[in-house]
Amino acid sequence: xxxxxxxTDTDTADEAVRATCDDxxxxxxxxxxxxxxxxxxxxYFVRSVGERKAPEINRGYYARVQGVxxxxxxxxxxxxxxxxxxxxxxxxxxxxxxxxxxxxxPRKFFEVDFPTIVARKxxxxxxxxxxxxxxxxxxxxxxxxxxxxxxxxxxxxxxGADLRNVxxxxxxxxxxxxxxxxxxxxxxxxxxxxxxxxxxxxxxRWAAETFHTAMFINYEQVNMYDRFGQVMxxxxxxxxxxxxxxxxxxxxxxxxxxxxxxxxxxxxxLDMITVYGVLPQDDVGRIERLEFLDERELLQQLLxxxxxxxxxxxxxxxxxxxxxx
Amino acid sequence: xxxxxxxxxxxxxxxxxxxxxxxxEKANKYFKEKDYENAIKFYSEALELNPSNAIYxxxxxxxxxxxxxxxxxxxxxxxxxxxxxxxxxGYYRRATSNMALGKFKAALKDYETVVRVRPNDKDAxxxxxxxxxxxxxxAFERAIASDETKKSVVDSLDIENMTIEDxxxxxxxxxxxxxxxxxxxxxxxxxxxKKLHRKCAYQILVQVKDVLSKLPSLVExxxxxxxxxxxxxxxxxxxxxxxxxxxLNGLPSDANxxxxxxxxxxxxxxxxxxILTLFGFKLLYxxxxxxxRGNHETDNMNQMYGFEGEVKAKYTAQMFQLFSEVFQxxxxxxxxxxxxLVMHGGLFSEDGVTLDDIRKIDRNRQPPDSGPMCDLLWxxxxxxxxxxxxxRGVSCQFGPDVTERFxxxxxxxxxxxxxxxxxxxYEVTHSGKCITVFSAPNYCxxxxxxxxxxxxxxxxxxxEFHQFTxxxxxxxxxxxxxxxxxxLGMM
Numbered sequence: 001x002x003x004x005x006x007x008t009d010t011d012t013a014d015e016a017v018r019a020t021c022d023d024x025x026x027x028x029x030x031x032x033x034x035x036x037x038x039x040x041x042x043x044y045f046v047r048s049v050g051e052r053k054a055p056e057i058n059r060g061y062y063a064r065v066q067g068v069x070x071x072x073x074x075x076x077x078x079x080x081x082x083x084x085x086x087x088x089x090x091x092x093x094x095x096x097x098x099x100x101x102x103x104x105x106p107r108k109f110f111e112v113d114f115p116t117i118v119a120r121k122x123x124x125x126x127x128x129x130x131x132x133x134x135x136x137x138x139x140x141x142x143x144x145x146x147x148x149x150x151x152x153x154x155x156x157x158x159x160g161a162d163l164r165n166v167x168x169x170x171x172x173x174x175x176x177x178x179x180x181x182x183x184x185x186x187x188x189x190x191x192x193x194x195x196x197x198x199x200x201x202x203x204x205r206w207a208a209e210t211f212h213t214a215m216f217i218n219y220e221q222v223n224m225y226d227r228f229g230q231v232m233x234x235x236x237x238x239x240x241x242x243x244x245x246x247x248x249x250x251x252x253x254x255x256x257x258x259x260x261x262x263x264x265x266x267x268x269x270l271d272m273i274t275v276y277g278v279l280p281q282d283d284v285g286r287i288e289r290l291e292f293l294d295e296r297e298l299l300q301q302l303l304x305x306x307x308x309x310x311x312x313x314x315x316x317x318x319x320x321x322x323x324x325x
Numbered sequence: 326x327x328x329x330x331x332x333x334x335x336x337x338x339x340x341x342x343x344x345x346x347x348x349x350e351k352a353n354k355y356f357k358e359k360d361y362e363n364a365i366k367f368y369s370e371a372l373e374l375n376p377s378n379a380i381y382x383x384x385x386x387x388x389x390x391x392x393x394x395x396x397x398x399x400x401x402x403x404x405x406x407x408x409x410x411x412x413x414x415g416y417y418r419r420a421t422s423n424m425a426l427g428k429f430k431a432a433l434k435d436y437e438t439v440v441r442v443r444p445n446d447k448d449a450x451x452x453x454x455x456x457x458x459x460x461x462x463x464a465f466e467r468a469i470a471s472d473e474t475k476k477s478v479v480d481s482l483d484i485e486n487m488t489i490e491d492x493x494x495x496x497x498x499x500x501x502x503x504x505x506x507x508x509x510x511x512x513x514x515x516x517x518x519k520k521l522h523r524k525c526a527y528q529i530l531v532q533v534k535d536v537l538s539k540l541p542s543l544v545e546x547x548x549x550x551x552x553x554x555x556x557x558x559x560x561x562x563x564x565x566x567x568x569x570x571x572x573l574n575g576l577p578s579d580a581n582x583x584x585x586x587x588x589x590x591x592x593x594x595x596x597x598x599x600i601l602t603l604f605g606f607k608l609l610y611x612x613x614x615x616x617x618r619g620n621h622e623t624d625n626m627n628q629m630y631g632f633e634g635e636v637k638a639k640y641t642a643q644m645f646q647l648f649s650e651v652f653q654x655x656x657x658x659x660x661x662x663x664x665x666l667v668m669h670g671g672l673f674s675e676d677g678v679t680l681d682d683i684r685k686i687d688r689n690r691q692p693p694d695s696g697p698m699c700d701l702l703w704x705x706x707x708x709x710x711x712x713x714x715x716x717r718g719v720s721c722q723f724g725p726d727v728t729e730r731f732x733x734x735x736x737x738x739x740x741x742x743x744x745x746x747x748x749x750x751y752e753v754t755h756s757g758k759c760i761t762v763f764s765a766p767n768y769c770x771x772x773x774x775x776x777x778x779x780x781x782x783x784x785x786x787x788x789e790f791h792q793f794t795x796x797x798x799x800x801x802x803x804x805x806x807x808x809x810x811x812x813l814g815m816m
Contacts, residue, residue, distance in 0.1 A: 034426065035396015040365070049393040054592075054630070130362060227748075227773030235770060238800070288718075290396065290426075294591075294626060296716050297746050301772060 016241035017194045018114055021091035024190070026050050028065070031058040036287050037065055040101075041094040044128040045121075055291040056299040060272070060306070062287055067275040067308050067325070068189065068219055069095075074323045075185045075215050076104050083183040086110040086173070088163055088203070089191030092121055096156050100134040107182060108155055112169060115149040115160030122151050122158065152176045163191065164199045166206045183213040183318060193220045193245045200245050201262050204311075208263030212315035215323065216259065221249040222271055222307035229305060252307060259311035266321040269309035276303055278325040345375035349384070356388055364388045379409035386418040390425065398422040413439055413449075420456065427628060432456055478647040479531055487524040495519055498528050503608040511605060512571075515564060515598040518799055523640055526601060530647050533604040536611055537654035543684040544615065544659045548783030556584045556667060556779040558743030558751075558762040559619065562593025562631065565798040566766055566776060567602065573793055574778060577606045579613045584659060586743045586762065587619020587669030587702070591630035592769055594801045597639050600648070618655035619669040620702040620744070623691055653689045657701045664738040664786055671704035671742050671759070672731050673697055674712065674721045680735050694719070705745060706759045725755040732758060738786065741779065750777025750792045760788055767795035 025046050032039045033049040036058055072095070076083065083106045087093060090111035099105045113121075125131045126146075135144065138155040145152040149160030150172070157176045161169040170178075186207045192200040207216055223229065224246050233243055243249070248258050252269040259267040276284065293299060312320040352367035368385035375381065386401035402419035405412055420435035436453035443449045489497060496510035511521060548554055555574055560567050575581045589603055590596035606614045620626060627633040627649070636645040658668040660680060672678075678697055692699045703720035707713055710724040732739065739758045746768045752761045766776035780789040 033394050033396055035400060038397065043362075043392060043394070052629075130366070228771065231767060231771055231773040292625070292629065292718070294620070294630060294717070295746065295768075298769060298772070 012240050013242050013244075014114065016236075016239055018117055019239075020190065020194075020241070021113075021117055022046075024061075025092045027053055027057055027061050031061045034058060034290055036062045036290060039094055039098070041097045041131065042092075044131050045092040045094070045124055054298075055293045056295075056302055058291065059276075059287065059293070059299055060302050063272050063276045063279065063303060064189070064219055064306070064308075066279050066283075067272070068187070068217060069098075070279070070325060071215075071217050071308070071310055071323060072185065072187065073104060075183075075320070076106060078318050078320060078323060079106075079183045081106055083185060084108050084110065084179060085185045085187065086112065086178075087187045087189075088112050089188055090158075091117060092124070093189075097131065097134055100138070100155075105138070105155055106185075107179070108157060108177070110173060110176070110178065111156075111158040112161050112163065112173070113158075114162070118149050118158055118160035122146070122149075125151065125158075150176070163203060164195050166202055170206065170210070180210050181212075183316060183320075184211045184215075186214065186216045188217070189219040191220070192218060193243050193249055194241075196244045197248050197258075200248065201258060204259060204264070205262040208259075208313060211313075213313065213318060213320070215310060215312045215320055216264065217308065217310045218255070219306070219308050221246070221305055222252055222255055222269070223305050224249040225251075228301050232305070252309075255307055255309040256311075259309070263313070264311035265313045267309065267311040268324065269307050270325070272303035272306045272308070273300060275308055275325065341374040345371040345378065345381070348374070349378075349381055352384065352388075356384070359391075361388045361391045365392070377408050379405040379412040379415055382408065383412065383414045383418050386422065390418070390421060393425075395422050395425040399426065411442075413443070417452065420452075424456070429456075477650055478643055479534070479650075481643075482527060482531070482647075484524060484527045484531065487527070489522050489524055493522050495522055496525065497522070498525055501528060503529065503532075503605050505609065508576075508602075508605050508609060512568065512602060515595075515602065516568060518801070520639055521601060523644065526640065526644065527647070529601060529604050529608065530644070530651055532608055534647075534651045534654055536607060537616075537651065537656070538689070540654075540656050541684055542657045542686040542688045543680060544617075544656045545663070546615070546659060546661050548662055548781065548786075550784045552582070552783040554582050554584060554661065554781045554783075556586060556741055556762060556781060557764040558586050558777070559588035559621075559746075559765050560585065560593075560599055561588055561621070561765045561768065562590050562596030562599050562635075563765045563795075563798070564593070564595030564598040564602070565796050566764070566793075567599055569793060569796045570764065570776075570778060574791070577610055577614050579610055582610070582613035582615070584615040584617070584667060586667055586741070587617050587655075588621040588743065588765075589616075589619070590632040590635075591621040591626055593765065594631070594635070595798070596632045596635050604651075615659055616655055617659055617667065617669055618652065618657055618688075618702060620692070622652035622655055623702075624649055625691070653691070655688075657686060657688055657698060658683050660737075661781065662783065662786060663736070665741060665781065666735070666737050666739075667741045668701045669742060670700060670702045670720065670744050671706055672723045672727055672740065673700045673704070676727070676730055677734070678731070703744075706742075706754050706761070708754065725758070728755045728758045741788070746772055746774055747777075748772075748774045750775040751779070751790050762790075766793060 029042050029046045030049055030053045032042055081104060085106045090113050096109045135153050135156045139153040151158050159172045161172050163169060204216065207214060233246060236243060248254055252271060255269040256267040314320040348367045348371035352364045352371065355367065356364040365385055365388045368381050368388065371381045382401045382405035386398045386405065389398035389401060399419060399422035402415055402422050405415035406419065416435040416439050420432040423432040433456055436456045439449040440453045495514050496507050498507055514521065557570060577583045585603055589600050603616060607616055633645050636648060658666060660666050682697060686698050688698060692702050700720045703717060705715060705722050707722035707724050710726040712727060713722045715721050739760060741760045741762060743762055745761055747761055747763050750763055762777055762779050764776045764778055766774060768774055775792045775794055777790055777792045780791065
């Protein structure tokens, strides 16, 4: 969204949304330093461990990361990695590097985010060999295609674009060899809630119409129309961060329905309390012993207001609808 | 795999081991140059070739420590010991990791192990003593340092000779005493987010420590027919909500007595203001302003949930030490008219505890991991009969039958406790025999709950509930350990 207009209200709102990228990265950095899960790459995106985060926050991120990864890895296994992954609003996510280490790379991993965030990420990648090496190693030639807001290689591509401008985003993806015939996973983590319901349904519909065999994973708020949700909305408003799409975060049913009415065949939605309960419990036991949680209620409230929903369509009959926890 | 002749396997293993050693040497070199990222990388490669080498794990653990990845460091140290339980460095690494993670008890255990295994090793002994000293100095695990009597911070303070600068415009004690006008001025001062001079803070702390230390562990109070006591639950550093309670219910006075049932600090970002205000009123109305200890008036909680950080930021570590000492003297329970018992957490993991047992508790310490003192600060009621393992991992959950038996044995009517956030600010359970009151509305800026307080009249001792909602507070970034969704939700 190149504009020469002065800083408008939308710009402020967008800036606030971009700032949430740092929140997530900083929290993940802290949680991983405490041993909640392994992420050897996040330290290259944020150097210092930073201030302590409350234990319920760490547990919440643990549940999010483990939950999303389980579905993502299941998709990769069902497609035997003959697939694509598109992480929309990826921020400083490190999944590509994890998949490379775990030998679970898709044919190509795309990341899309605001140009300023993408520029930052590209800078980190360029200047930190542990980040660039896996990309260079998996590229067929000596040089990568690189400019201010995009980096393209055989297996990894990152693009600066505005997700609310779907035709523009699609054009950029196709320019970097997006293959609409491949089974594709689209991932949005705390992204759709920042755009209006019509904008997000545009994105969801685009995915359904572009790929015949695909999965969409969405992590974001849910059950927002209670007191807790209202408080969260107010808190964020004070940061000039509007949850423009909070309407669709009303209930698990609505989170499912938004897929079913946009061209997806199957949809599921679980709140994070449920997800927390179906993650491997011996590891959950391990992380619960890392830090003492003084008030369980806080964790439960938090988990109750976030959800993972996923939808599939399966022309190639790969059994995608069976992917679950 | 069955086809490979043994000779080749051995050769291959030796080869791999050699290569691993080379990689380790490479990693060591990087480590010396402080290039920890590469050190970790090459230790990892060495481990891939030779995964049963304790030294590689131990070295990588140290590299992780240097990059603040304490969780990984701990995991590697543990792995090193799994491979070789006699590898002394592994214990050292694990101890260091544990210390970085704030687990001092665990760290000390490992040092203890080394000393036991190598009783003549001077270095081991020194490390153990060092750890012990650090533990004591930081006062994190007083429970372990049982034999040495700790010197009080009070002894090393010279409050008399602390000077208050001319440009300090804030409240001062009058002739070294807390007065009504001092309290009024101080509360206003705090409201404007200003800092009380450290001399005044020290004066308050030293005096309140003296007052509290003279109280029994079980305080007994009599309300006359016409008296009314206001009982508040957790306030958790929510200073502006505390001011609101005083606005709604009147300032404390001999005619308007209050009891605050623990958890005054941590999580909320104005813990210092809350606690100094409460301590000030304790000094002003010692017989009609009561404070009981909560599980957050302890070193472990303060370290994790913000109070220690806040005191260190606004004052000094030494002042936090003094707060810690003062907290240890807070009484554990209060009995009103021999009929109503108030404590922060709840009842006991075992039947048969009497009021006399509570009275006799030697409370000037950090609470132990179990036992009546621990239960008083930590337990929770449950709806079903009997007792269960606590969801908190400490103490227990107790059912209506436990409450019934306890009340009967001690000739009481009901208990009032706090410790758990409730949407309505209070909750009546166990057929009215167990009441929870919680006075921190919109807890952590995220729960959206109401706060409540209880009016207890001497005439009938029936609880009357008053609810209130949160008031705005300055947009102060919460201390490092506290949490608000403003700061970071799960975005």
